[in-house]
Amino acid sequence: MFDIFGKEEINSLKARISELEEEKRKLSIQLEKSEEKIRKTVSSRQVVDQELNEAKAKLSTFENEIWNLKKETRNELNFRFSESFSGNRLEDLIILLGSLQSRTSELITIYLAVDETLEKVPDDINVHIDTPMRYLIEKIGSPAGKIIFFDTSYIIRLVMIPVFPVTHSEYSFERRFNIEPLKASLGYDNILVLNAHAGETFIGIVETDAFSMHDIIRSSVMGKHSKGGWSQKRFQTLVEEDVKHHAAKVRDALGKMMIRYKDVKYVLASGDGKLIKMILEGYDYPVIMKSMDAQALNPQQILKEVMAVRCYGI
Numbered sequence: 001m002f003d004i005f006g007k008e009e010i011n012s013l014k015a016r017i018s019e020l021e022e023e024k025r026k027l028s029i030q031l032e033k034s035e036e037k038i039r040k041t042v043s044s045r046q047v048v049d050q051e052l053n054e055a056k057a058k059l060s061t062f063e064n065e066i067w068n069l070k071k072e073t074r075n076e077l078n079f080r081f082s083e084s085f086s087g088n089r090l091e092d093l094i095i096l097l098g099s100l101q102s103r104t105s106e107l108i109t110i111y112l113a114v115d116e117t118l119e120k121v122p123d124d125i126n127v128h129i130d131t132p133m134r135y136l137i138e139k140i141g142s143p144a145g146k147i148i149f150f151d152t153s154y155i156i157r158l159v160m161i162p163v164f165p166v167t168h169s170e171y172s173f174e175r176r177f178n179i180e181p182l183k184a185s186l187g188y189d190n191i192l193v194l195n196a197h198a199g200e201t202f203i204g205i206v207e208t209d210a211f212s213m214h215d216i217i218r219s220s221v222m223g224k225h226s227k228g229g230w231s232q233k234r235f236q237t238l239v240e241e242d243v244k245h246h247a248a249k250v251r252d253a254l255g256k257m258m259i260r261y262k263d264v265k266y267v268l269a270s271g272d273g274k275l276i277k278m279i280l281e282g283y284d285y286p287v288i289m290k291s292m293d294a295q296a297l298n299p300q301q302i303l304k305e306v307m308a309v310r311c312y313g314i
Contacts, residue, residue: 020065027059077132080157080313086304090186093311097149098179100156107156109178110148113169125173128152136314143288149177150314157314163307164188164266164288192264193306195292196271196279198243201250202297205261206307211299213260215253219246247278254279268306 034052085093100107108125112118118126118134129137133150137159140146145166150157164185172178188206193214195202199221204214221242258264267285269276270292280287292305 024059024063027055030055031059077136079136082310082312084305084308084310086308090309094179094183097158097177100177102151102175105174106152107174107177108148108150108152109172109174110146111166111168111170111178111181112146112148113166114143114145116145116169120169122171125171130154133157133314136312140312147182159312159314161310161312163268163309165286188265188307190261190263190265192261192267192285193302194267194269194271194276194279195297195302196250196269196275198239198246198272198275200297201246201271201275201279202302203250203254203257204299204302205257205264206303209303211303213257214299215257216297217246217250217253219249221246243275244278247275250279251281258283270306 031052034055108128110118110121110125118129118137121129128150133154137146137148140159140161142161144162144164147160147162147166148158149160160182162182162185166181166185170178170181189208191206193202193204193206193211199219201217202214203217204211206212219242221239264283264285267280267283267287268290269280269287270290273289276287290306292302
């Protein structure tokens with residue numbers, strides 16, 4: 001769940017509420033004085049009544065505005081949807097985006113590089129990113145940058161988290177969406193996939209939409225501390241030794257694989273972060289962390305999960 005405004009805007013709203021409440025207090029004092037005038041000045045009753053009615057109208061307006069602003073600060077905004085697209089579904093989505101065309105330049109595409117924000121987007125595009133949209137886009141965490149498609153009427157508002165990093169930001173404001181960089185990013189070779197878990201780890205090399213080589217390394221790792229066994233400290237030491245032994249077995253299998261595949265472009269990794277570091281120690285490959293089923297060992301299932309593109313409807 002996300003607040004509709006960022007922290008700065010909420011603070012601004014709260015400040016506005018304080019100002020309105022102060023105006024309300026002053027008007028209340030004014031009302032008291034007006035009522036006193038009514039009691040003391042019968043001759044000017046008509047003028048006083050007019051002032052009184054105007055003050056009451058302003059007071060009612062301020063009270064409504066305060067209520068609306070307080071309601072806005074409590075409102076929350078959700079994504080219309082958030083799901084992963086892969087395989088045919090991803091291809092269909094890209095074809096759909098590529099087929100859209102407007103009569104005039106209304107379709108905006110933003111490729112936002114890793115660690116860059118919307119602040120660098122050109123003004124002619126930035127003006128079309130409203131506050132709720134900006135807030136949600138910036139809330140999406142991504143180790144690979146973001147690809148944003150939307151139109152000036154806000155009918156289409158889609159954010160995609162690509163598999164591989166957006167290396168440089170680029171923008172277009174045309175009659176069609178710019179899907180070419182997205183399509184190019186889906187052509188991949190020599191990608192190392194690593195699903196690392198103590199006792200069972202999958203490694204494989206992806207080439208042209210399939211694993212050209214893969215291996216599953218298994219070893220015995222203690223699971224839990226049973227009654228009457230070792231002390232907790234001793235048990236933990238034994239577990240760590242088992243994990244190191246498992247990491248060594250994976251490194252040995254990986255080393256043999258790397259003899260054939262030396263030009264690895266990226267590592268798509270999932271699982272135990274500490275174990276991943278142990279396995280990849282000495283390798284200087286860019287690592288992208290992915291979400292993957294811990295039990296996934298089937299090559300087709302793993303490929304589907306690691307090559308999925310996360311999409312958010314705003």
